[in-house]
Amino acid sequence: MANGRKPEGNGEPVHFNARMEGINYEILDELVGYAVRRAQLSIYEDFAFSLAAEDLTPQRFSSLVIIENNPGISQTRLAEVMGIARSGVVSIIDRFEESGLVERKESGDRRSYNLHLTREGQKQLKKYKKAVREHDDRIAGGLSAAERQQLIGLLRKIGQHQA
Amino acid sequence: MANGRKPEGNGEPVHFNARMEGINYEILDELVGYAVRRAQLSIYEDFAFSLAAEDLTPQRFSSLVIIENNPGISQTRLAEVMGIARSGVVSIIDRFEESGLVERKESGDRRSYNLHLTREGQKQLKKYKKAVREHDDRIAGGLSAAERQQLIGLLRKIGQHQA
DNA sequence: TATTGTTATACTCTATAACTATA
DNA sequence: TATAGTTATAGAGTATAACAATA
Numbered sequence: 001m002a003n004g005r006k007p008e009g010n011g012e013p014v015h016f017n018a019r020m021e022g023i024n025y026e027i028l029d030e031l032v033g034y035a036v037r038r039a040q041l042s043i044y045e046d047f048a049f050s051l052a053a054e055d056l057t058p059q060r061f062s063s064l065v066i067i068e069n070n071p072g073i074s075q076t077r078l079a080e081v082m083g084i085a086r087s088g089v090v091s092i093i094d095r096f097e098e099s100g101l102v103e104r105k106e107s108g109d110r111r112s113y114n115l116h117l118t119r120e121g122q123k124q125l126k127k128y129k130k131a132v133r134e135h136d137d138r139i140a141g142g143l144s145a146a147e148r149q150q151l152i153g154l155l156r157k158i159g160q161h162q163a
Numbered sequence: 164m165a166n167g168r169k170p171e172g173n174g175e176p177v178h179f180n181a182r183m184e185g186i187n188y189e190i191l192d193e194l195v196g197y198a199v200r201r202a203q204l205s206i207y208e209d210f211a212f213s214l215a216a217e218d219l220t221p222q223r224f225s226s227l228v229i230i231e232n233n234p235g236i237s238q239t240r241l242a243e244v245m246g247i248a249r250s251g252v253v254s255i256i257d258r259f260e261e262s263g264l265v266e267r268k269e270s271g272d273r274r275s276y277n278l279h280l281t282r283e284g285q286k287q288l289k290k291y292k293k294a295v296r297e298h299d300d301r302i303a304g305g306l307s308a309a310e311r312q313q314l315i316g317l318l319r320k321i322g323q324h325q326a
Numbered sequence: 327t328a329t330t331g332t333t334a335t336a337c338t339c340t341a342t343a344a345c346t347a348t349a
Numbered sequence: 350t351a352t353a354g355t356t357a358t359a360g361a362g363t364a365t366a367a368c369a370a371t372a
């Protein structure tokens with residue numbers, strides 16, 4: 001063997017703990033931005049854990065939902081909606097096409113495609129939605145239905161600074 | 164010249180628009196996770212825009228605040244608080260040390276360091292805090308003080324699923 | 327044996343720029 | 350000239366694994 005050591009590594013997988021005992025967060029506790037970021041990290045971690053087996057990320061899930069509910073959308077438009085560069089959409093759609101969930105159909109304009117879910121894509125997305133709802137219920141478990149609605153409402157007011 | 168073309172590129176910088184006209188978001192509108200992610204993207208964008216000149220990211224800002232308010236903290240502990248790998252902290256601190264904001268001081272245990280802000284670090288952080296508060300007020304501008312507190316409170320209840 | 331900091335490496339995400347085929 | 354999709358490339362960010370020094 002190349003070396004006589006046992007396989008090592010750092011041990012504990014990296015985990016985000018929203019609030020650590022005995023740590024003074026000072027100003028961070030007063031910032032809306034930090035609270036959102038902290039929540040987002042916890043949520044992302046749970047999403048990844050819950051849906052890694054499905055090879056699904058929040059980004060990929062959102063793409064499927066947008067395509068399903070806005071059938072025929074173009075890649076450029078999808079990029080705008082997702083807030084990413086057009087080049088990023090290419091690889092996302094490539095991957096979905098390989099796994100047979102999305103297809104690029106002809107549009108009138110031969111420069112662009114109309115994106116659609118395949119039958120298989122619709123079927124899979126239904127499953128994904130169920131899993132994502134379970135995940136969302138889990139992470140929002142501490143909140144009543146009313147609080148949940150209130151939270152979504154407050155979050156929607158954020159980042160609306162001027163036009 | 165190597166080629167006769169004018170410098171081109173895709174044009175419009177990538178920008179995240181929380182909600183696009185004429186798009187159906189379906190289930191995404193009901194998910195706490197999506198609302199948080201959407202808000203987080205808007206906030207991050209404003210933070211980056213406001214503080215890029217200071218070479219500051221939310222991550223780097225948080226590190227400085229944690230070090231200031233928990234002086235003598237070790238790199239491993241800081242990694243835990245930030246929810247990143249220990250190896251990631253090394254480069255963060257390296258950079259702060261180069262720019263003279265943080266210093267690694269001896270601890271009793273010769274394997275580890277005690278992290279401290281330098282005098283310059285304290286001075287800079289004071290400036291950063293002012294800028295970050297302005298940024299936070301801007302992105303939370305649509306909210307009253309009460310709503311802001313309410314939002315932070317609700318966000319804190321998230322991701323507290325079981326122990 | 328375990329821990330701290332470190333380095334090497336790799337992977338993902340995403341941006342920018344340039345290219346092509348169309349319009 | 351402008352636009353849609355594409356490719357090439359590069360830069361963050363961050364993880365894992367392995368290592369040296371120390372406990």
